Amino acid sequence: xxxxxxxxxxxxxxxxxxxxxxxxxxxxxxxxxxxxxxxxxxxxxxxxxxxxxxxxxxxxxxxxxxxxxxxxxxxxxxxxxxxxxxxxxxxxxxxxxxxxxxxxxxxxxxxxxxxxxxxxxxxxxxxxxxxxxxxxxxxxxxxxxxxxxxxxxxxxxxxxxxxxxxxxxxxxxxxxxxxxxxxxxxxxxxxxxxxxxxxxxxxxxxxxxxxxxxxxxxxxx
Amino acid sequence: xxxxxxxxxxxxxxxxxxxxxxxxxxxxxxxxxxxxxxxxxxxxxxxxxxxxxxxxxxxxxxxxxxxxxxxxxxxxxxxxxxxxxxxxxxxxxxxxxxxxxxxxxxxxxxxxxxxxxxxxxxxxxxxxxxxxxxxxxxxxxxxxxxxxxxxxxxxxxxxxxxxxxxxxxxxxxxxxxxxxxxxxxxxxxxxxxxxxxxxxxxxxxxxxxxxxxxxxxxxxx
Numbered sequence: 001x002x003x004x005x006x007x008x009x010x011x012x013x014x015x016x017x018x019x020x021x022x023x024x025x026x027x028x029x030x031x032x033x034x035x036x037x038x039x040x041x042x043x044x045x046x047x048x049x050x051x052x053x054x055x056x057x058x059x060x061x062x063x064x065x066x067x068x069x070x071x072x073x074x075x076x077x078x079x080x081x082x083x084x085x086x087x088x089x090x091x092x093x094x095x096x097x098x099x100x101x102x103x104x105x106x107x108x109x110x111x112x113x114x115x116x117x118x119x120x121x122x123x124x125x126x127x128x129x130x131x132x133x134x135x136x137x138x139x140x141x142x143x144x145x146x147x148x149x150x151x152x153x154x155x156x157x158x159x160x161x162x163x164x165x166x167x168x169x170x171x172x173x174x175x176x177x178x179x180x181x182x183x184x185x186x187x188x189x190x191x192x193x194x195x196x197x198x199x200x201x202x203x204x205x206x207x208x209x210x211x212x213x214x215x216x217x218x219x220x221x
Numbered sequence: 222x223x224x225x226x227x228x229x230x231x232x233x234x235x236x237x238x239x240x241x242x243x244x245x246x247x248x249x250x251x252x253x254x255x256x257x258x259x260x261x262x263x264x265x266x267x268x269x270x271x272x273x274x275x276x277x278x279x280x281x282x283x284x285x286x287x288x289x290x291x292x293x294x295x296x297x298x299x300x301x302x303x304x305x306x307x308x309x310x311x312x313x314x315x316x317x318x319x320x321x322x323x324x325x326x327x328x329x330x331x332x333x334x335x336x337x338x339x340x341x342x343x344x345x346x347x348x349x350x351x352x353x354x355x356x357x358x359x360x361x362x363x364x365x366x367x368x369x370x371x372x373x374x375x376x377x378x379x380x381x382x383x384x385x386x387x388x389x390x391x392x393x394x395x396x397x398x399x400x401x402x403x404x405x406x407x408x409x410x411x412x413x414x415x416x417x418x419x420x421x422x423x424x425x426x427x428x429x430x431x432x433x434x435x436x437x438x439x440x441x442x
Contacts, residue, residue: 008262013289034322036304038259038267046259046267047229048302050326065234083257083269089417092432095362096350097372101255105271129317141316141400151318169419181361182426183419186354186435188254193310193408198390205403218409 008109009162019163022058028106028163029055031220032084033132033190037062039070039078053082054127055158060108061115061124063153075114075154082108082156089185093170094177100166102185108161112154124153134219135210190218229330230383240384243279249327249384250276252438253305254353254411258283260294260301260333274303275345275352276379281329282336282345284374292373296335301377303329310408314391315400321387323406329382333375345374355439356431411437 004010004020011018019025029035038048049070054061060082064071074080089102115121122142130137143151170183192212197205212219225231225241232239240246256274259267270291274283281303285292295301310323336342346369347358364372391404413435416428 008264008266008268013286033308034306034324036257036259036269036306038257038269038302040261040265040267041229044261044265045229045300045330046261046302048257048259048269048304048328050257050304050306050324052322068234079266081259081267081269083271085255085257085271087254090353090435092354092357093361095364095368096346096358097364097368099350099353099357099361101273101353103255103271107269109266125317129320132311132320132322133313136313136320137317139402140314140320141397141402143316143318146394147316147318169417169421172419172421176362177421178423179362180423180426182429182432183422184417184428184432185419186416186432187414189412189414190308190409191412193410195405195407197403197405198393200398201404202399202401205401207405208403211407 004162005160009107009160011162011164017164017166019165024163024165025106025158025161026055028086028104029053029060029084032086035082035084037074038081039073052128052132053084054124054131056123056127058158059155060158061127061153061155062112063128063151066150066152071152074112075152077111077113079111080156087188089187091170091185092183094172094179094181094183098170098172100170102166102168104163104165106161106163108156108158110156110160112156115153115155121148121153124155133210135208139208192216192218225383226381230381232383232385238385238387240386243379245384246327246379246382247276248438249307249325250274250281250305253307254437256283256303256305258291258301258303260291260299273349273353275349277348279379281377281379282349282374284349284372287371287373292375295333296373296375298332298334301331301333303377308409309388310406312391312406313404315393315397315402315404319391319393321391323388325384325386327382327384329377329379331377331381333377336374336376339369342369342374354431354435356429360429
């Protein structure tokens with residue numbers, strides 16, 4: 001395990017669950033469909049906003065409305081904290097305080113800056129589309145001038161980052177193992193339902209092959 | 222629709238998706254398995270951690286280890302922002318930036334206050350266990366005095382909260398309706414897999430129905 005890059009990325013509680021290597025952080029960011037972006041407002045209070053992110057190499061991209069004060073603050077270089085969480089399993093112990101979850105979370109700290117270079121903007125827009133569902137980025141129409149007037153994209157380096165991962169069965173105390181209580185784990189998955197075409201879909205357009213079939217797990221990398 | 226209780230809860234981007242009534246907010250808090258808790262560190266920078274919450278009446282509770290740096294900080298009365306997000310599906314638009322998710326999100330702002338009453342803490346252990354897996358609290362052993370001391374619960378009143386809900390089909394610009402790109406929606410549901418018994422499980426204990434039949438939203442109790 002690599003070392004925590006900074007004090008605030010150090011996992012203090014259950015340090016054995018802390019991961020600081022790039023690969024683990026990247027994997028959690030890629031698998032989490034959404035993240036929460038937090039910043040501190042002008043009154044010094046925490047603010048939080050769920051959004052969609054994407055990663056290209058060591059850079060995290062976020063997008064938002066130019067009209068939103070949140071994104072104005074973030075694009076202006078406010079210190080942000082981005083957290084993404086994947087819940088893998090419920091962990092049911094014999095005792096209520098030992099209940100837990102098998103989860104993977106990644107936290108990235110830093111300052112974001114607005115992306116202005118055209119090739120990077122299009123690459124980021126494609127990456128965000130691909131993050132949700134690979135294949136879609138080659139199908140959907142690229143943003144036009146009006147889109148760029150309304151939406152901004154910011155990037156931040158994935159440098160000051162850490163992951164926290166719990167796996168495995170519940171960890172009851174030895175004296176509780178004899179209790180007549182079921183214990184174990186329950187996996188949770190995000191399952192796709194049946195795709196429904198838009199009512200105004202042009203006739204003759206087939207459902208794309210990259211869409212998962214109904215009852216399939218929604219694909220994550 | 223009721224009005225936003227404060228400026229920071231007002232949904233500014235797509236205000237027609239915002240809601241401020243508890244009939245909308247409460248079921249989202251109850252259905253979301255986990256939350257993202259944001260606060261401001263001693264250095265003035267934002268922090269976000271994933272944790273488990275439970276709502277009882279007009280109050281939202283979150284908990285963590287008494288040794289957790291987050292819980293030790295916020296229990297002194299720090300302002301927090303708690304975000305929960307449920308992804309209900311993907312809205313595939315013809316153009317990249319009209320893509321959206323079908324989602325339900327709630328953000329709660331307030332000051333965290335530590336729960337110190339022993340009877341209330343015992344009740345909260347039951348409630349937070351049943352938030353994740355309804356029916357579980359009656360089955361598992363309840364915390365002893367040591368375990369009660371090792372966990373901190375804080376509460377935040379649901380007085381400053383807002384919901385944002387997106388549903389339905391994507392909203393492409395008129396000019397894009399003629400593109401040869403599939404558009405439509407795909408629902409996503411959080412679904413349990415097969416429960417896995419603890420390798421140390423005492424023989425003869427069957428997997429309880431509330432585990433096998435786990436679902437979100439939970440059946441009303």
